[in-house]
Amino acid sequence: MDWKWLPAGEGETAWDQGLELFADAPYSLLYGWRRVYEEALGLKTYYLLGEDRGQVRGLCPLVLMKSPWFGGGRHLISLPYQTRAGLWTLDPALREGMLAAVSAQAAALKAETVELRELEGLQDPEIPANQEHVEMILELPGDWRAFEKQVSPRLRQARKARQSGLVVRQGVENDLIEDFYRVFSMRMRELFFPVYPLRFFQKILEVFPNRCRLLLVYKETVPVAGMLLFQYRDTVSAPYVASLTEFQDEHPNQLLYQAALRDTWEGGAPYFNFCRSQSGSGTYQFKRQWKAQPRPLRYLYPRVKNSGGVCSVGQARQSLAYRLAATIWPRLPLSWTQWLGSRLIRRLVIA
Secondary structure, X not given: OEEEEEOOOOOHHHHHHHHHHOOOOOHHHOOHHHHHHHHHHOOEEEEEEEEEOOEEEEEEEEEEEXXXXXXXXXXXXXXXXXXXXXXXXXXXXXXXHHHHHHHHHHXXXXXXXXXXXXXXXXXXXXXXXXXXXXXXEEEOOOOHHHHHHHOHHHHHHHHHHHHOOEEEEEEOOXXXXXXXXXXXXXXXXXXXXXOOOHHHHHHHHHHOXXXXXXXXXXXXXXXEEEEEEEEEOOEEEEEEXXXXXXXXXXXXXXXXXHHHHHHHHHOOOOEEEEEEEEOOOHHHHHHHHOOOEEEEEEEEEEEOHHHOOOOOHHHHOOOHHHHHHHHHHHHOOHHHHHHHHHHHHHHOOOO
């Protein structure tokens, strides 16, 4: 078995063809995300490919982040800002060899922490792990009317949204990108969370033009909710979603998801991925109302700084940095949070 670290811009065809070996590989493993991380955020990436006699047998994408918060130091993550990615091989013996290669690379880069975001049920039960998140998946039925009966309270709210004058638009035009970014930025400010730069979303749409589209809800000319949809194989995913709380009584979020699910069903994709939530959180409960089922996630830490505990969102929310952000961030002008957020998000390892 030969392991090699692919130079940036090389090996895309072999990598994406290798993904076909893994039935449950997520969209985040597509090689194009490397361009998003490097070109939109300026982050260094390290893509490990395992081959046997010219055939791909394993792969692991990693991003190097340097953070002063929540564990501090250098982190190799697979992958930040994604529900899951991790290390993929055909058998446990190959996995052991790839873990060793990842640890060696981390040592060479002086990265104190390695995080592999994976589904529960893979290998390595002895490795420290964070299990606070789940992936929320909906299997759409063949009969749409049967599904409507299951989620009738949500659909009533979606109908009320339309009756109040809310409308849905979708596409990839520049005005939609800018409107989506405004809604997303405003919601992240409400959540005390650094927002990605506009170029992050622009780059996703540029790199994956045939897989992505935006869905927005408007009240007259004002965007009040938005979603970026990503299709890979038989699944449509919604990794980036936002809805403004000042309009929540008009149910734009329910209309947004109703439109996304209906489009997914009409397009023939049998699965809709609501992406990540913390178990038991408000977003978890919301997704369960749409009949999404949780799949446990296990974020592995084969290398942890000073042999300490793993970093979690729950721990981060107890930190002084988070409490200060919760006090200050919502009071800042939107343009300030966009400017600051685009710089801070590159260092936020729990995103």
